[in-house]
Amino acid sequence: MITDAQTTNFDLTEDQQQIQKTAREFAREQVAPRAQELDEKAEFPEDIFKAMAELGFLGLSIPEDAGGSGFDTLSFILVVEELSKVCGSTGLGYAAHISLGVTPIHLFGTAAQREKYVPQLCKGVDDSGNLTLGCFGLTEPGAGSDAGGTKTRAERKGDHWLVNGRKAWITNPHYSKTCIFTAKTNMNPKDGKGITAFIAELDTPGFKVEAKENKLGMRSSDTAQLVFEDMKLPLDAVAGGQEQVDVGFAKFMKTLAGGRISIGALALGIAAGAYEKALEYARQRKQFNKPIGTFQGVSFMLADMAMEIEAARHLVYHAARLRDAGRDFALAGSMAKLYASEVAMKTCTNAIQVLGGVGYTREYDVERMMRDAKLCEIGEGTSEVQRLVISRQILGDLRGA
Numbered sequence: 001m002i003t004d005a006q007t008t009n010f011d012l013t014e015d016q017q018q019i020q021k022t023a024r025e026f027a028r029e030q031v032a033p034r035a036q037e038l039d040e041k042a043e044f045p046e047d048i049f050k051a052m053a054e055l056g057f058l059g060l061s062i063p064e065d066a067g068g069s070g071f072d073t074l075s076f077i078l079v080v081e082e083l084s085k086v087c088g089s090t091g092l093g094y095a096a097h098i099s100l101g102v103t104p105i106h107l108f109g110t111a112a113q114r115e116k117y118v119p120q121l122c123k124g125v126d127d128s129g130n131l132t133l134g135c136f137g138l139t140e141p142g143a144g145s146d147a148g149g150t151k152t153r154a155e156r157k158g159d160h161w162l163v164n165g166r167k168a169w170i171t172n173p174h175y176s177k178t179c180i181f182t183a184k185t186n187m188n189p190k191d192g193k194g195i196t197a198f199i200a201e202l203d204t205p206g207f208k209v210e211a212k213e214n215k216l217g218m219r220s221s222d223t224a225q226l227v228f229e230d231m232k233l234p235l236d237a238v239a240g241g242q243e244q245v246d247v248g249f250a251k252f253m254k255t256l257a258g259g260r261i262s263i264g265a266l267a268l269g270i271a272a273g274a275y276e277k278a279l280e281y282a283r284q285r286k287q288f289n290k291p292i293g294t295f296q297g298v299s300f301m302l303a304d305m306a307m308e309i310e311a312a313r314h315l316v317y318h319a320a321r322l323r324d325a326g327r328d329f330a331l332a333g334s335m336a337k338l339y340a341s342e343v344a345m346k347t348c349t350n351a352i353q354v355l356g357g358v359g360y361t362r363e364y365d366v367e368r369m370m371r372d373a374k375l376c377e378i379g380e381g382t383s384e385v386q387r388l389v390i391s392r393q394i395l396g397d398l399r400g401a
């Protein structure tokens with residue numbers, strides 16, 4: 001079996017190794033035993049998120065002086081990877097909370113907004129014991145890959161904004177207290193897209209969360225539409241303050257760039273989890289009086305999985321380290337997300353192949369992992385959109401000519 005010592009030494013710091021160990025034990029002991037049942041029932045694991053809140057995971061990569069746990073991006077990525085090895089849904093809900101729910105408010109909010117929302121989001125649970133996750137509303141029924149095609153409108157009416165519209169495919173809303181979302185505020189903008197980012201509390205009158213979507217995979221993650229019907233927001237609900245009116249779209253794109261690293265980690269974790277299952281099975285299962293791992297057709301599939309997962313890990317950790325170093329990580333993040341997602345899909349499909357008939361049943365985790373992996377090629381920008389982002393960067397000069 002491939003061991004940590006045989007793979008690249010990623011030179012993790014002591015803090016990163018400690019977080020990885022804690023997350024690995026937590027995932028194996030508390031998440032893995034429940035993953036199949038939660039998937040079957042499409043049930044959100046509230047208690048698992050509450051236990052993660054106690055571990056300080058829900059504000060992991062937010063600085064301590066802002067109310068978080070003060071770890072770096074790579075530490076957060078290691079936690080997403082470990083959770084996703086055993087349960088993609090838990091990995092997705094966790095990644096979305098930190099990358100999309102908390103981080104944009106921490107990075108782009110005014111001082112007052114950061115103080116008001118970030119500590120509670122990092123704590124993750126209120127005094128009544130309810131989860132207080134964050135969610136991010138960009139996608140709409142008619143605006144997916146073309147996220148700038150937002151139809152949700154926010155009109156300034158004297159001392160408040162009046163919001164009407166709908167957001168689709170939003171992660172975590174039933175367990176969130178706060179939502180950061182986009183709305184069109186200027187139909188004829190001189191600069192930018194005339195889109196503004198707002199922060200709203202989910203109990204605001206006129207804010208409704210619809211029923212959970214019935215999905216192929218990531219079934220125990222919470223995905224739903226948000227509806228805004230004459231929702232009144234105060235003027236200071238504009239994320240980043242009044243100067244950000246009409247120009248909030250760029251901040252959302254920056255948030256997505258960071259979020260892509262965590263979807264890369266989600267995909268990496270799912271791939272690694274499926275590979276471990278396939279490896280174990282190839283050692284035990286005998287046909288023709290030999291372990292199936294002795295057949296070249298099977299061992300070569302495992303060799304490809306090991307190599308591709310290793311390459312995905314390099315890309316994902318590299319993107320996280322660029323972010324931690326304060327360097328531009330947008331291209332690296334897109335490459336990491338795209339590559340790791342496609343590795344996850346291929347690894348899971350081949351893991352089912354290695355397990356044969358039993359791999360095709362709900363008793364073995366690999367079919368769940370394959371259904372979960374598919375989301376990674378869609379969420380936070382589809383694989384086609386990642387290729388657009390990458391090609392725009394590498395052909396920038398040509399396109400501008």
Ligand SMILES: Cc1cc2nc3c(=O)[nH]c(=O)nc-3n(C[C@H](O)[C@H](O)[C@H](O)COP(=O)(O)OP(=O)(O)OC[C@H]3O[C@@H](n4cnc5c(N)ncnc54)[C@H](O)[C@@H]3O)c2cc1C
Pocket residue numbers: 096100136137138139141143144145146168169170171172215218223375378379380381382383384385388
């Ligand atoms: C489980 C789940 C969780 C999600 N969580 C969130 C969330 O928390 N917040 C949020 O805002 N959104 C979220 N999303 C939405 C997600 O980001 C979108 O689904 C995604 O961006 C694709 O948009 P779409 O589904 O409308 O597909 P479309 O944009 O309609 O794309 C359909 C197909 O057309 C292709 N396509 C579109 N444009 C181009 C182009 N220019 N060139 C080539 N191909 C193209 C796409 O690649 C895809 O294959 C989530 C989605 C899912 C499924």
